Amino acid sequence: MKVDSPRFELHDADSGEPAILELSGDWVQGQTLPRFAMLRPQLTDTRATQLSLDTDNLGEWDSRLMAFLLQCRNCCDQQDIKFDASALPDSAQRLLHIATTVPRHQRQGEPPRHWWQIGNPLALLRKTGRNVVQSVAFFGAVCIALGRLLGGRANTRFVDFWHFCYQTGPNAFAIISLTSLLVGMILAYLGAAQLQQFGAEIYVADLVVIGVLREMGVLMTAVVIAGRTGAAYAAQLGTMQANEEIDAIITMGISPIEFLVTPRILALLVMMPLLTIYANLLGILGGALVSAGMGISMLQYAGHASDAVSLTHIGIGLTKSVVFGALIAIAGCRAGIQSGRDSAAVGQAATQAVVTSLIYLIVADAAINILCQQLDI
Amino acid sequence: MTDDTAVDIEVRDLTMAFGANVVQRDLNFDIKRGDIFVIIGGSGCGKSTLLKHMLGLIEPARGEILYRGESFTRATNAERDVMRRRWGITYQSGGLFGAMTLAQNISLPLQLYTDYTAAEIRDVVDYKLSLVGLGGFEGYFPAEISGGMEKRAALARAIALDPDILFFDEPSAGLDPISSRLLDELIAQLKESIGATVVMVSHELASIFEIATNSVYLDADSHTMLDYGDPRMLRDHSEQPIVRQFLSRSTEHQEEPANE
Numbered sequence: 160m161k162v163d164s165p166r167f168e169l170h171d172a173d174s175g176e177p178a179i180l181e182l183s184g185d186w187v188q189g190q191t192l193p194r195f196a197m198l199r200p201q202l203t204d205t206r207a208t209q210l211s212l213d214t215d216n217l218g219e220w221d222s223r224l225m226a227f228l229l230q231c232r233n234c235c236d237q238q239d240i241k242f243d244a245s246a247l248p249d250s251a252q253r254l255l256h257i258a259t260t261v262p263r264h265q266r267q268g269e270p271p272r273h274w275w276q277i278g279n280p281l282a283l284l285r286k287t288g289r290n291v292v293q294s295v296a297f298f299g300a301v302c303i304a305l306g307r308l309l310g311g312r313a314n315t316r317f318v319d320f321w322h323f324c325y326q327t328g329p330n331a332f333a334i335i336s337l338t339s340l341l342v343g344m345i346l347a348y349l350g351a352a353q354l355q356q357f358g359a360e361i362y363v364a365d366l367v368v369i370g371v372l373r374e375m376g377v378l379m380t381a382v383v384i385a386g387r388t389g390a391a392y393a394a395q396l397g398t399m400q401a402n403e404e405i406d407a408i409i410t411m412g413i414s415p416i417e418f419l420v421t422p423r424i425l426a427l428l429v430m431m432p433l434l435t436i437y438a439n440l441l442g443i444l445g446g447a448l449v450s451a452g453m454g455i456s457m458l459q460y461a462g463h464a465s466d467a468v469s470l471t472h473i474g475i476g477l478t479k480s481v482v483f484g485a486l487i488a489i490a491g492c493r494a495g496i497q498s499g500r501d502s503a504a505v506g507q508a509a510t511q512a513v514v515t516s517l518i519y520l521i522v523a524d525a526a527i528n529i530l531c532q533q534l535d536i
Numbered sequence: 537m538t539d540d541t542a543v544d545i546e547v548r549d550l551t552m553a554f555g556a557n558v559v560q561r562d563l564n565f566d567i568k569r570g571d572i573f574v575i576i577g578g579s580g581c582g583k584s585t586l587l588k589h590m591l592g593l594i595e596p597a598r599g600e601i602l603y604r605g606e607s608f609t610r611a612t613n614a615e616r617d618v619m620r621r622r623w624g625i626t627y628q629s630g631g632l633f634g635a636m637t638l639a640q641n642i643s644l645p646l647q648l649y650t651d652y653t654a655a656e657i658r659d660v661v662d663y664k665l666s667l668v669g670l671g672g673f674e675g676y677f678p679a680e681i682s683g684g685m686e687k688r689a690a691l692a693r694a695i696a697l698d699p700d701i702l703f704f705d706e707p708s709a710g711l712d713p714i715s716s717r718l719l720d721e722l723i724a725q726l727k728e729s730i731g732a733t734v735v736m737v738s739h740e741l742a743s744i745f746e747i748a749t750n751s752v753y754l755d756a757d758s759h760t761m762l763d764y765g766d767p768r769m770l771r772d773h774s775e776q777p778i779v780r781q782f783l784s785r786s787t788e789h790q791e792e793p794a795n796e
């Protein structure tokens with residue numbers, strides 16, 4: 160079948176007479192089609208009050224002819240030109256009719272944002288301020304829910320609590336083992352290299368024990384849990400938001416904070432210290448492995464290590480673990496509960512949960528360390 | 537151009553099962569070119585499952601489905617993709633991509649399967665949205681429009697490539713009676729104008745009698761098809777009392793629109 164190249168031609172006429180738009184050729188895939196933009200200036204110039212079509216030489220056509228005709232029709236309406244489609248094939252006439260029955264929607268609301276508005280420091284400041292206010296409000300709501308739990312009046316299911324404990328704790332053993340063992344080894348290498356210069360390698364044990372107990376054990380555990388559990392919390396709650404499950408909980412008269420957030424927070428409050436103790440043990444073991452490789456016997460290492468261990472160090476580490484656990488759970492749950500309702504928003508919530516928890520962790524860690532410094536502990 | 541005798545889809549001895557749970561067995565029917573074919577049956581009888589078999593999303597336990605004389609069941613994935621290119625599909629829960637605007641949703645198949653330029657794609661997208669009454673909504677995300685508009689947007693995406701066969705799973709479910717009626721009319725009009733075959737699952741008896749030209753009734757208890765034919769015929773003359781009952785009882789408490 161021979162395919163003719165698609166064309167149009169406007170035969171203008173004086174006012175009173177209809178202008179004729181001649182369409183010819185095959186308007187199908189593989190052809191370069193004329194653009195409506197070429198016809199528009201001619202239409203705006205014409206003084207004719209009616210536009211008729213001549214389709215005698217029109218061959219095959221697809222949606223692009225219809226798109227062309229629709230633009231043509233809309234342009235005629237704007238110019239108060241009567242558009243006479245009667246020369247079109249029946250199906251094209253019907254399609255054009257369907258496409259023009261509903262008037263076009265005019266978008267209202269916010270004007271488009273420009274790049275300079277995105278970086279606007281005032282707007283950023285306002286957004287951050289709003290965020291802080293919301294965080295504080297969420298924290299307050301959580302405190303109230305925990306208070307009600309202590310008073311025995313909360314709608315919190317303990318089945319959920321055990322379930323989350325299991326997810327957070329035992330399921331994370333493998334990855335916590337790996338990271339904390341390696342962190343212990345890294346600390347030992349780092350310390351040994353410096354201490355060797357003074358012939359004081361034996362103090363590697365002190366360095367590893369204090370470093371792991373006070374700082375690295377709990378911090379690495381928290382980072383792992385933020386990525387693992389915090390993000391999971393946000394994704395779970397975000398999906399529930401998208402499925403209108405949270406709406407269902409609210410309309411049943413149950414507080415979503417008590418029902419969804421409390422068990423998750425409690426699970427992290429319980430599991431974080433336990434995981435931290437485990438991570439501390441493995442970190443010290445990692446240090447011992449490296450020391451053994453440097454000619455310090457296990458016995459020497461153990462002797463120095465047991466001298467260095469003190470309840471203060473352990474206590475500081477565990478305090479941090481409780482604080483970090485609460486912060487991770489709050490960041491994750493808040494991101495999830497305030498998530499949008501589509502699949503992309505759930506992904507954003509998970510990202511936001513991890514980013515926020517990491518910021519919380521670093522800030523809280525610094526604050527606690529400064530406090531300890533000031534109090535001489 | 538539509539040939540009245542041509543058959544688009546043939547279902548042969550189809551048995552559908554999930555493990556040991558047989559949903560339907562021994563289904564046999566044809567869908568002719570230009571039909572509006574409706575799959576009817578009570579909830580849970582396997583209507584969506586049948587549609588998913590036709591789309592190749594689930595493999596049959598036994599039997600075969602043919603498209604225009606060629607086996608779809610035995611086709612390779614590449615051959616199936618070629619057949620599917622001529623189909624337009626909407627899903628029971630929409631299936632629009634939430635992270636994309638309506639315009640992006642509709643231009644995706646155009647970008648993948650046509651040689652249209654970017655400007656042509658923009659024009660065609662605008663035309664398809666106007667067809668479903670959503671002209672001017674290009675920049676909206678699915679979450680920003682109502683349920684009925686989402687259904688229509690999904691329809692616009694389904695007809696983006698001017699398909700030969702349209703599959704709809706409950707296109708009007710969850711809409712108010714007027715919107716659902718308008719949507720059914722739109723489907724019928726579009727079908728008439730682009731000359732496609734329509735296969736749909738529907739509960740709306742009013743619209744079934746209005747637009748359907750053929751149908752199959754699936755029974756949940758006997759796990760097979762009870763009858764097959766024009767739904768108005770089945771309502772009045774089916775040999776199966778269950779089918780007559782299903783089709784007429786529901787019309788009783790659904791007010792017949794102004795016949796007087």
Ligand SMILES: Nc1ncnc2c1ncn2[C@@H]1O[C@H](COP(=O)(O)OP(=O)(O)O)[C@@H](O)[C@H]1O
Nearest residue numbers: 554557559577578579580581582583584585586
């Ligand atoms: N993915 C699946 N796995 C197992 N069983 C399923 C699955 N999908 C549907 N079913 C079963 O198949 C039957 C038919 O379901 P469906 O086709 O969704 O019914 P409907 O006619 O309401 O659309 C139901 O009994 C359902 O339990």
Ligand SMILES: [Mg+2]
Nearest residue numbers: 583584585628
């Ligand atoms: Mg279904």
